[in-house]
Amino acid sequence: MFLWGTATAAYQIEGATGEDGRGASIWDTFSHEPGRTSRGQTGDVACDHYHRWPEDVALMAGLGVNAYRFSIAWPRVQPLGSGQVNAPGLDFYERLVDALLGIGIQPVPTLFHWDLPQALEERGGWLDRDVCERFAGYAAVTAERLADRVPLWITLNEPFVHMAYGYATGVHAPGRALLTGALPAAHHQLLGHGLAVQALRAAGASQVALTNNCTPVWPASQEEPDVRAADAYDILHNRLFNDPVLLGKYPDLSAYTAELDFIREGDLATIATPLDALGVNYYNPTRIAAPTGDALPFDDAGVSGYPTTAFGWPVVPDGLRELLTGLKARYGTALPPILITENGCSQQDVPAEDGTIDDAARVDFLDRHISAMREAMGEGVDVRGYFVWSLLDNFEWAEGYDQRFGLVHVDFDTQRRTPKRSYHWFAEFLRGQNTDT
Numbered sequence: 048m049f050l051w052g053t054a055t056a057a058y059q060i061e062g063a064t065g066e067d068g069r070g071a072s073i074w075d076t077f078s079h080e081p082g083r084t085s086r087g088q089t090g091d092v093a094c095d096h097y098h099r100w101p102e103d104v105a106l107m108a109g110l111g112v113n114a115y116r117f118s119i120a121w122p123r124v125q126p127l128g129s130g131q132v133n134a135p136g137l138d139f140y141e142r143l144v145d146a147l148l149g150i151g152i153q154p155v156p157t158l159f160h161w162d163l164p165q166a167l168e169e170r171g172g173w174l175d176r177d178v179c180e181r182f183a184g185y186a187a188v189t190a191e192r193l194a195d196r197v198p199l200w201i202t203l204n205e206p207f208v209h210m211a212y213g214y215a216t217g218v219h220a221p222g223r224a225l226l227t228g229a230l231p232a233a234h235h236q237l238l239g240h241g242l243a244v245q246a247l248r249a250a251g252a253s254q255v256a257l258t259n260n261c262t263p264v265w266p267a268s269q270e271e272p273d274v275r276a277a278d279a280y281d282i283l284h285n286r287l288f289n290d291p292v293l294l295g296k297y298p299d300l301s302a303y304t305a306e307l308d309f310i311r312e313g314d315l316a317t318i319a320t321p322l323d324a325l326g327v328n329y330y331n332p333t334r335i336a337a338p339t340g341d342a343l344p345f346d347d348a349g350v351s352g353y354p355t356t357a358f359g360w361p362v363v364p365d366g367l368r369e370l371l372t373g374l375k376a377r378y379g380t381a382l383p384p385i386l387i388t389e390n391g392c393s394q395q396d397v398p399a400e401d402g403t404i405d406d407a408a409r410v411d412f413l414d415r416h417i418s419a420m421r422e423a424m425g426e427g428v429d430v431r432g433y434f435v436w437s438l439l440d441n442f443e444w445a446e447g448y449d450q451r452f453g454l455v456h457v458d459f460d461t462q463r464r465t466p467k468r469s470y471h472w473f474a475e476f477l478r479g480q481n482t483d484t
């Protein structure tokens with residue numbers, strides 16, 4: 048069955064950050080620090096999904112999706128990141144899972160979508176190797192409760208973005224700006240992933256995936272310095288996270304770090320534990336030029352000549368086809384089936400006088416990206432699912448509530464949900480699908 052779904056993440060939608068024994072996460076801490084997020088916004092309430100989830104499940108039923116990708120908040124399950132398990136946290140996800148199954152929607156949980164328990168940040172976050180074992184422990188207790196009903200699990204969401212924004216540049220939690228000193232946070236996330244795959248399988252999970260953010264990298268010119276910089280970017284964004292998982296080895300990182308002593312014997316074998324699928328999040332290609340400074344080995348030259356989303360991200364549907372066929376060309380038989388675990392766009396969606404929201408550009412975006420995915424499938428790429436980011440407008444990290452990605456509009460003053468035109472379009476589209484193809 049081809050999975051057609053929508054995606055969300057715990058901190059972006061749940062709110063209720065202090066309820067039922069949930070511990071603090073790095074995003075609670077970070078978003079409450081002055082100057083970290085747009086207009087100081089936080090996920091304290093977000094979409095209030097923790098209380099309104101039945102309404103959100105009903106919205107998915109109306110949409111006609113057969114899958115829902117959401118994330119589990121580690122600090123709800125283990126408030127301190129290890130040891131004591133908070134039963135009400137697991138109860139919440141169990142109720143959600145059972146409600147989804149009851150209406151024929153396959154739950155696809157992600158275990159880590161950036162909301163590390165604050166107690167673990169105080170021990171060094173993902174720079175601390177011990178976090179890997181703790182992540183596997185959390186995976187085990189969660190799967191012990193749910194794997195009898197949940198076949199497909201995702202370990203991490205976008206370890207690249209968490210490393211780059213959280214540890215290299217500091218625009219996301221935990222707000223560290225270590226530049227290439229962030230590399231241990233990549234390795235430890237990947238090692239935690241590998242250990243979690245094993246823990247999930249031991250607890251009965253039948254399928255396990257990792258979700259990577261992948262981007263086609265375009266050199267700004269064919270001049271050698273630009274091509275070399277593009278290659279460096281491709282290594283740090285794409286290959287650093289796909290090669291060890293799929294091939295059991297890292298790309299050559301010697302240009303970026305003098306010390307690789309955080310990689311220990313046996314780690315790569317754990318990281319390369321076979322997967323049932325690779326989750327791919329696609330938003331846009333990246334155009335790279337030779338560096339003008341010496342902090343990083345590349346400059347982001349920006350993609351021009353395409354329409355842009357409200358975020359300013361270029362809209363390049365064919366980039367998805369390029370990405371998927373490129374993954375197949377690079378990894379060949381080592382590439383497992385692919386799930387597009389996120390794709391979507393932000394817009395300034397303002398309700399009209401009559402309350403309707405005509406997000407025609409989002410309809411066009413989704414239509415063209417689904418077509419590009421199908422072209423790649425026609426070229427032999429084994430894609431098994433597509434999830435729209437996102438079901439609801441939500442807390443878009445450092446951008447707060449200013450970037451709206453939802454098929455459903457949320458009025459953050461009243462929590463009123465209003466399906467946009469794209470919701471109705473996707474529902475109509477799904478009615479026309481044979482879900483086996």
Ligand code: FCB
Binds near residue numbers: 056204205208
């Ligand atoms: C991805 C994140 C997701 C959301 C979208 C817009 O990088 O995984 O949480 O913020 O971007």
